[in-house]
Amino acid sequence: MEIIQQLVNGxxxxxxxxxxxxxxxxxxxIVKLINFAHGDVFMIGSFIGFYSITFLHLGFFPALIISxxxxxxxxxxxxxxxYKPLRNATRIAALITAIxxxxxIEYGMIYLRGAQPEAYPINTLPSKSIHLLGITINSQSLxxxxxxxxxxxxxxxxxxxxxxxxxMRAVSHDAEAAKLMGISVDRTISATFAIGSALAGxxxxxxxxxxxxxxxxxxxxxxIKAFVAAVLGGIGIIPGAMVGGLLLGVIxxxxxxxxxSLWRDGVAFVVLILILIFRPSGLFGKNFKEKV
Amino acid sequence: xxxxxxxxxxxxxxxxxxxxxxxxxxxxxxxxxxxxxxNTLFTLSxxxxxxxxxxxxxxxxGQFSIGxxxxxxxxxxxSAIMTMKxxxxxxxxxxxxxxxxxxxxxxxxxxxxxxxxxxxxxxTLGFGEIVRIIFLNIDYVGGASGMQVxxxxxxxWVYACLLISIIxxxxxxxxxxxxxxxxxxxxxxxxxxxxxxxxxxxVIAFAIGSFFAGVAGGLYAHNFYIIQPTNFGFLKSFDILxxxxxxGLGSLSGAVIAAIILTIVSTFxxxxxxxxxxxxxxxxxxxxxxxxxxxxGTREITSFFKKSKDAGGGTQNGNKQTTA
Numbered sequence: 001m002e003i004i005q006q007l008v009n010g011x012x013x014x015x016x017x018x019x020x021x022x023x024x025x026x027x028x029x030i031v032k033l034i035n036f037a038h039g040d041v042f043m044i045g046s047f048i049g050f051y052s053i054t055f056l057h058l059g060f061f062p063a064l065i066i067s068x069x070x071x072x073x074x075x076x077x078x079x080x081x082x083y084k085p086l087r088n089a090t091r092i093a094a095l096i097t098a099i100x101x102x103x104x105i106e107y108g109m110i111y112l113r114g115a116q117p118e119a120y121p122i123n124t125l126p127s128k129s130i131h132l133l134g135i136t137i138n139s140q141s142l143x144x145x146x147x148x149x150x151x152x153x154x155x156x157x158x159x160x161x162x163x164x165x166x167x168m169r170a171v172s173h174d175a176e177a178a179k180l181m182g183i184s185v186d187r188t189i190s191a192t193f194a195i196g197s198a199l200a201g202x203x204x205x206x207x208x209x210x211x212x213x214x215x216x217x218x219x220x221x222x223x224i225k226a227f228v229a230a231v232l233g234g235i236g237i238i239p240g241a242m243v244g245g246l247l248l249g250v251i252x253x254x255x256x257x258x259x260x261s262l263w264r265d266g267v268a269f270v271v272l273i274l275i276l277i278f279r280p281s282g283l284f285g286k287n288f289k290e291k292v
Numbered sequence: 293x294x295x296x297x298x299x300x301x302x303x304x305x306x307x308x309x310x311x312x313x314x315x316x317x318x319x320x321x322x323x324x325x326x327x328x329x330x331n332t333l334f335t336l337s338x339x340x341x342x343x344x345x346x347x348x349x350x351x352x353x354g355q356f357s358i359g360x361x362x363x364x365x366x367x368x369x370x371s372a373i374m375t376m377k378x379x380x381x382x383x384x385x386x387x388x389x390x391x392x393x394x395x396x397x398x399x400x401x402x403x404x405x406x407x408x409x410x411x412x413x414x415x416t417l418g419f420g421e422i423v424r425i426i427f428l429n430i431d432y433v434g435g436a437s438g439m440q441v442x443x444x445x446x447x448x449w450v451y452a453c454l455l456i457s458i459i460x461x462x463x464x465x466x467x468x469x470x471x472x473x474x475x476x477x478x479x480x481x482x483x484x485x486x487x488x489x490x491x492x493x494x495v496i497a498f499a500i501g502s503f504f505a506g507v508a509g510g511l512y513a514h515n516f517y518i519i520q521p522t523n524f525g526f527l528k529s530f531d532i533l534x535x536x537x538x539x540g541l542g543s544l545s546g547a548v549i550a551a552i553i554l555t556i557v558s559t560f561x562x563x564x565x566x567x568x569x570x571x572x573x574x575x576x577x578x579x580x581x582x583x584x585x586x587x588x589g590t591r592e593i594t595s596f597f598k599k600s601k602d603a604g605g606g607t608q609n610g611n612k613q614t615t616a
Contacts (some may be wrong), residue, residue: 085581095409096533099574262425266422269425270422273404
């Protein structure tokens with residue numbers, strides 16, 4: 001029974017990873033860039049949610065939406081300033097810029113408000129214990145899972161049913177050909193960053209509600225783990241990111257359940273390295289031969 | 293004639309390095325340089341060793357590894373265990389630190405060097421973090437509270453390690469092996485097609501780089517009174533990466549100059565840690581936007597004085613950096 005309870009926790013945690021991983025995977029699918037700053041957008045989203053709840057006295061859902069909107073704008077700004085000029089530069093230059101942006105957001109935040117952690121207000125979401133077949137499930141976990149599922153369905157709808165989504169898929173398949181077909185590549189990339197960052201912002205608010213403590217450097221570890229999740233599922237593949245996120249959450253919870261909670265972060269990286277070595281294209285990916 | 297000229301240059305550099313060593317040693321022993329400046333000088337030298345060891349991996353071989361703090365940590369802990377637990381002399385500890393870091397470099401290098409670009413970066417980042425978590429969970433080395441280390445680092449040892457690492461890496465770069473590594477940086481598939489054993493050279497470069505990072509770790513550990521796993525996180529790796537990137541991907545003297553400038557700047561900004569990081573990050577972004585090849589590109593500082601002589605580190609004509 002203990003194991004099943006840990007599984008439920010793992011799925012809640014995994015759905016947060018999945019939301020962040022979606023942003024990674026979408027951006028990587030289109031511009032082939034590991035957006036290191038994505039974890040920091042998640043942190044910013046968390047803080048915006050916190051300030052809207054405590055200072056503006058908003059409820060959970062308005063805070064969630066504000067945070068998503070602000071993060072979407074932030075994502076587009078980052079893309080325009082830091083990544084767009086490097087569209088044709090080497091991959092390493094883009095990666096180093098991403099690291100720079102990540103550090104800038106983290107330490108800019110510390111500069112503005114100090115490094116001290118902040119505690120999320122506890123009763124933003126109804127917290128009740130539900131007993132079911134001998135397992136205790138907190139209603140917050142269910143809420144988190146529900147919100148994540150709704151957001152993922154919305155994302156699937158956007159990607160598969162709307163014009164923007166079609167453009168995104170076209171650009172990720174072949175940017176040159178998409179341009180020839182009259183798709184504005186720049187606008188599509190901006191839309192991708194906006195959607196990905198909005199999901200990270202939502203994940204930030206959910207994280208804060210669930211784990212209470214937030215701080216300026218908190219984006220780093222969940223950010224990298226979300227990247228692990230994206231690689232696990234096959235980077236660039238949207239359902240892969242969801243499955244990878246959930247899987248990683250469950251793996252971590254099981255590691256904690258067996259009493260190795262101090263090794264939890266390490267296990268995520270071991271999973272990453274094993275996946276990269278044995279199946280570099282991820283669980284859902286196909287292998288491509290390299291063209292010379 | 294050219295042999296005579298070369299040997300003249302050799303003896304000149306020997307004399308210059310000995311004089312520099314003597315002057316600094318005299319300044320330290322006569323206490324013109326107080327302990328604060330001495331400490332800064334040691335940190336500076338350790339940072340130079342770290343910068344050039346990473347330069348060999350990123351700048352020469354083009355393998356984007358961002359977990360260098362992991363090797364530093366392995367070297368630091370291995371040498372600290374040698375002196376503090378097994379009571380070995382300091383030079384033995386330094387060498388053991390280097391060797392253990394080399395072994396770590398081989399363990400991570402052989403499987404993960406099949407990866408390219410971003411994936412290698414993420415794998416090495418993960419490796420660095422795994423190392424940190426392992427040390428965090430071993431009680432033998434003090435866990436999170438860290439390990440007490442004697443202050444054994446002295447100027448002769450620091451200077452010797454610095455000189456040896458520069459000499460080894462410069463000679464490696466200018467040897468056949470170094471040329472092979474540069475060709476891997478320029479185009480891995482093409483150099484593979486030309487019959488270069490790319491995996492072999494990448495692992496060699498990784499092993500040498502991690503050896504010197506391990507030695508630097510030994511010096512680093514014995515320069516402070518305590519080492520903690522938190523000293524070897526992402527930020528330390530990024531610090532070292534910034535030296536290499538800022539100086540120029542592929543330029544040894546660039547990495548050295550960047551290490552010197554940034555160490556001095558961060559010493560002055562010690563009390564304003566977040567300002568320092570903001571400046572660092574802005575420098576990184578602006579550098580990449582306007583001069584992605586770094587300050588010197590693949591050129592060496594010597595090439596500004598004499599145009600004809602090959603200064604190593606890669607192609608002289610055209611500052612093109614085509615790292616994967």
